[in-house]
Amino acid sequence: MINKQKLFLYTITIFLLTIYCNALNSNDIRHYLGTRTPYRIKYNKNDSKIKIPHCKGEKIWMLIRHGSRLPSAKDIVGAQTVLQNLKYEILLQHKMGKGLLNKEQLKNLEHWVNDMPVEEEKYLTLEGQDEMVLLAERTHKRFSSIIKQKYDNNSFQFRYTATQRTQQSARYFSIGLFDKKSAHDVVFEPALKVDNTLRFYKHCERWRKEVKKNPKTLAEQRRYGVSGEMNETLGYVSKYLGLDRVLDLEIVSLMYKICGYETSWHKHFVSPWCFAFDSKGVQRLEYYYDLKHYWNDGYGHELTARPACMMMKHLFSTMRNESRNATFLFAHSGTLLKLLAHLQLYKPKSHLRGDAIDEQRTWKTSNIDCFASNLAFVLYRCKDGVKLLTMHQERIIKLPMCETELCPLKHLEEYFYNSIHKCNYADMCNVS
Incomplete structure (x- = not known):
C-alpha cells in the first residue's frame, strides 16, 4: 500500500512539474525571438x-x-541613439514614480550600454562561435x-x-x-x-x-502592424515603461530586435529591452516578423x-x-x-x-x-x-x-x- 501511495505521489509530482515547466516555456521570452532566437534553447x-x-x-x-x-549597422545606430535616449527617459519617469519596472530591472537598464562598432555589423559573436x-x-x-x-x-x-x-x-x-x-x-x-x-x-x-x-509583399505585415492586437501591445509596453506617450511600432520593433540580439549572445542574461514585453506582446512581435518572412x-x-x-x-x-x-x-x-x-x-x-x-x-x-x-x-x-x-x-x-x-x-x-x-x-x- 505504501509503495502504491509513493508511486501515486511520484506520478502527481511529475505531472505537476511538467505543467509547471511547460508554463515556464510558454512565458519564456527566449522562445519567441524569431530569427534572433538563441539556438541553445531549440x-x-x-x-x-x-x-x-x-x-x-x-x-x-x-x-x-x-x-x-x-545587428546591422542601421540597428546598431538605432540602439546607440533612439534606445539610448529612451533609456534616460524611462529612468526619469520611474524616478517620478511612473512605470512598472522593478529595482533589478531598473538597475540593469541603467547599466545598459551599446558599444558595438558599426564597422563590425553582422559579425559572428562569441556565442555564435560556441554554437x-x-x-x-x-x-x-x-x-x-x-x-x-x-x-x-x-x-x-x-x-x-x-x-x-x-x-x-x-x-x-x-x-x-x-x-x-x-x-x-x-x-x-x-x-x-x-x-x-x-x-x-x-x-x-x-x-x-x-x-x-x-510593396504588396509586406502588405499583411503592415496590416498587422496597425491591428488592434498590435496597438494593444504598443500601449502596454509604453505604460509598463512609465511613458506619457505611446511608442510607435518602429521603436518597439527596435526594442524587440535588440532584445533578441543581446539575449542570444549571453547564456545567463536577458537584455533589459525585453523587460517590457509580456508573453502576449512578444508573441505578437514574433508574428509580425513571421509575416515578413512568410x-x-x-x-x-x-x-x-x-x-x-x-x-x-x-x-x-x-x-x-x-x-x-x-x-x-x-x-x-x-x-x-x-x-x-x-x-x-x-x-x-x-x-x-x-x-x-x-x-x-x-x-x-x-x-x-x-x-x-x-x-x-x-x-x-x-x-x-x-x-x-x-x-x-x-x-x-x-x-x-x-x-x-x-x-x-x-x-x-x-x-x-x-x-x-x-x-x-x-x-x-x-x-x-
Whole structure:
C-alpha cells in the first residue's frame, strides 16, 4: 500500500512539474525571438549515435545558418541613439514614480550600454562561435562512422558565402568536428562574390523585382502592424515603461530586435529591452516578423522557393558523388527558409494574414530559423535500397512527400526531377 501511495505521489509530482515547466516555456521570452532566437534553447539535446537497423550511413549533406551575430549597422545606430535616449527617459519617469519596472530591472537598464562598432555589423559573436563548435561536436557524435576524425580533402567539402559571419561559422564548425591538428588542415572553398547556389536569391533579379521590392509583399505585415492586437501591445509596453506617450511600432520593433540580439549572445542574461514585453506582446512581435518572412522568404509567392532548386541540384549531385562523404554549407536565413519552402516543410493550411495572430501556425521562425539553424540529409545504404534521412534542428523529420522518415533516394529523385534536371537559373531569374 505504501509503495502504491509513493508511486501515486511520484506520478502527481511529475505531472505537476511538467505543467509547471511547460508554463515556464510558454512565458519564456527566449522562445519567441524569431530569427534572433538563441539556438541553445531549440536544438535536440539527445546527441546519441543514430543507428538504423540493416542500414549503413555513408554520406551527410548539411546546410547551416551562421551562428549568433551582431545587428546591422542601421540597428546598431538605432540602439546607440533612439534606445539610448529612451533609456534616460524611462529612468526619469520611474524616478517620478511612473512605470512598472522593478529595482533589478531598473538597475540593469541603467547599466545598459551599446558599444558595438558599426564597422563590425553582422559579425559572428562569441556565442555564435560556441554554437558552431558544439553543433559540430554533436554532429560528429551522431555520425562518427561517416565523419572520420581525420580530415581528408577529397572526402569533405566546406563552403561558405562571402561574409565574415559564415566564414567564421565554417571555421569554428571545423574546430568542433576534428582534433586541433586536423582542423588546421581543412581547406575551405573560396567564397564567391556571386553565389547562385548558397545565395541563389541574392542575384535573382526577377525575385528581387517581383517579391523583395514589391510593396504588396509586406502588405499583411503592415496590416498587422496597425491591428488592434498590435496597438494593444504598443500601449502596454509604453505604460509598463512609465511613458506619457505611446511608442510607435518602429521603436518597439527596435526594442524587440535588440532584445533578441543581446539575449542570444549571453547564456545567463536577458537584455533589459525585453523587460517590457509580456508573453502576449512578444508573441505578437514574433508574428509580425513571421509575416515578413512568410511572404518574402516562404510560401507567400510561388517564385520565391523555385530558385532553391540550385540547392537541390547540389544535394543530389553530392549524394551521387562517390568520393565525397561529408558536405557542410554555411549560409543565411534567406537560404534556409526558401529551401524549407521548396521541400514543402512547415507549410500552413492557408496563407498567414495580418488581421489577427495565428497561434497554431507551423511557419514559426523562432522554431525553424533561429540562429545556427540547420538542415541535414544523411544517406544510408540499406538492405532494401539507398535511402535518405532528413534532420532539421538536429531532429529527425519526415518530408511531406515521403511515407516514412527514412525515404528512398530514388523516390526523392523522381519527385524532385524538375528541381534536379530542369533548374535553369537564367530562365527563372532574368527579367524579361
